[in-house]
Amino acid sequence: MTEPRRARATEAFFGRRKGKPLRERQAAHLEHLLPTLRLDLAEPAPADLATLFPQPVRRIRLEIGFGGGEHLVHRAAEDPATGFIGVEPFVNSMAKLLGQIEARKLTNVRLYDDDATQVLDWLPEASVDQIDLLYPDPWPKRKHWKRRFVSKVNLDRFARILNPGGLFCFASDIDTYVNWTLLHCRDHAAFEWTAEKSADWLTPFAGWPSTRYEAKARREGRNSAYLTFRRV
Secondary structure, three states, X not given: OOOOOOOOOOOOOOOOOOOOOOOHXXXXXXXXXXXXXEOOOOOOOOOOHHXXXXXXXXXXXXXXXXXXXXXXXXXXXXXXXXXXXXXXXOHHHHHHHHHHHHHHOOOOEEEEOOOHHHHHHHOOOOOEEEEEEEOOOOOOOHHHHHHOOOOHHHHHHHHXXXXXXXXXXXXXXXXXXXXXXXXXXXXXXXXXXXXXXXXXXXXXXXXXXXXHHHHHHHHOXXXXXXXXXXXX
């Protein structure tokens, strides 16, 4: 029996692939370093994702849409015992992160430069300990809300790959997207919101490195919410 076809409304990639021209060194990183770190989705995923990394790792963490890469680099440097998978289709962001990986000599990062749903469908069941979705594109116009990455289809994907007790961490400065995420996770049987008081979602995640995007939001008078959901 063939698997039912998923609706592509939340699976198609929306947004720019490339911005300003790359510098020579950035282009070289994309040509030579990225192929050594890129996940090969043409091959079956290993049953043990730790084998993707050259050193032993105890946890696997997935960051979807890492933007400038500040958070991913910070986390990978502070926690070498965790293997990080970063997904970002924007070429300039990928080039910037590759430079940081080389400069810091990080070996616990693997990357994918296309649609994150492809990675979610490739990963084995119960293979990931944490998923980070930080300041995703809010698609503020109501007619574009169907493009938001948080959706029933993608929460199903999260639930499939997260270990029991694994975490889905979401951050945004857009109230409508925060509420959207709370409602979608409330209505999904696989997730429970861990907050018990307002400080739990108003306080940044432990060890949080402030990003340029977050600083810009604060300058413009927008506060951020930091939501943590547990895979039940």
